[in-house]
Amino acid sequence: MIEQLVALAKIADIDAEALRTETELRDIPARIEALQGDVKKLGELLAAEKAQLADADRLLSAQDEELSNQNQSLSKSKQKGARVRNTREADAVERELETIRRMMKERETEREALKDAIGKRRQSVEKHEKEFSELESYAATEKQKADLRLAELRTTLQAVLAGRAALIPKIPGDVMRRYDMIRSKRQGIGVAAIKDGTCGGCFVVLTPQQVIGISRAEEFAQCPRCQRILYSKEAIAKASANA
Numbered sequence: 398m399i400e401q402l403v404a405l406a407k408i409a410d411i412d413a414e415a416l417r418t419e420t421e422l423r424d425i426p427a428r429i430e431a432l433q434g435d436v437k438k439l440g441e442l443l444a445a446e447k448a449q450l451a452d453a454d455r456l457l458s459a460q461d462e463e464l465s466n467q468n469q470s471l472s473k474s475k476q477k478g479a480r481v482r483n484t485r486e487a488d489a490v491e492r493e494l495e496t497i498r499r500m501m502k503e504r505e506t507e508r509e510a511l512k513d514a515i516g517k518r519r520q521s522v523e524k525h526e527k528e529f530s531e532l533e534s535y536a537a538t539e540k541q542k543a544d545l546r547l548a549e550l551r552t553t554l555q556a557v558l559a560g561r562a563a564l565i566p567k568i569p570g571d572v573m574r575r576y577d578m579i580r581s582k583r584q585g586i587g588v589a590a591i592k593d594g595t596c597g598g599c600f601v602v603l604t605p606q607q608v609i610g611i612s613r614a615e616e617f618a619q620c621p622r623c624q625r626i627l628y629s630k631e632a633i634a635k636a637s638a639n640a
């Protein structure tokens with residue numbers, strides 16, 4: 398009986414390690430996926446910012462062109478001014494020149510503001526490009542590390558489970574089935590060591606008779622609350638020492 402409990406306790410240790418390994422095997426890819434999602438998101442923001450910068454650059458070229466057109470108009474009006482025949486014509490040309498100069502001044506003010514904004518935006522794009530490439534290389538390094546760790550974990554899991562298979566024949570089939578059923582209902586943990594007269598799994602206080610029975614390891618006792626199969630660490634240590 399005690400040999401069976403010893404084997405079951407070993408299986409429970411193996412299952413706890415397998416559970417930790419499996420959890421890590423699940424968590425690592427999820428973390429890497431989240432990190433790659435961040436890279437993608439940041440890349441999209443950067444692309445949008447670059448597109449805005451390109452729009453602003455195009456707007457600036459359009460303004461440059463407009464300014465050069467206005468400059469041509471200005472020259473034409475000045476040439477016209479040289480050919481005026483009377484005061485009325487001279488006044489008209491003067492008004493025309495004034496209008497063109499005013500429009501050019503407005504355009505130049507706009508252009509300065511736009512150039513200023515473009516300069517700031519370009520700085521921001523450069524900063525974000527640097528941040529993006531840093532995040533990208535961080536994610537790549539993390540992915541490499543994760544792949545190594547995953548390979549390591551898979552090897553560990555194989556070794557751990559190989560030990561488990563060797564122990565199963567030592568335990569009665571019905572006990573093993575009960576154990577697996579409890580495990581499926583109790584976060585993967587099917588056994589619990591008793592501790593100071595309580596169940597180590599759910600901490601319910603056991604009766605003195607239950608504690609004595611478990612310490613003698615005469616049967617597969619279950620916790621009245623969490624149903625886990627209970628054992629005494631001392632009893633198992635003693636049995637292992639005698640084995």
Ligand SMILES: [Zn+2]
Pocket residue numbers: 589596597598599600601620621622623624625
């Ligand atoms: Zn319990």
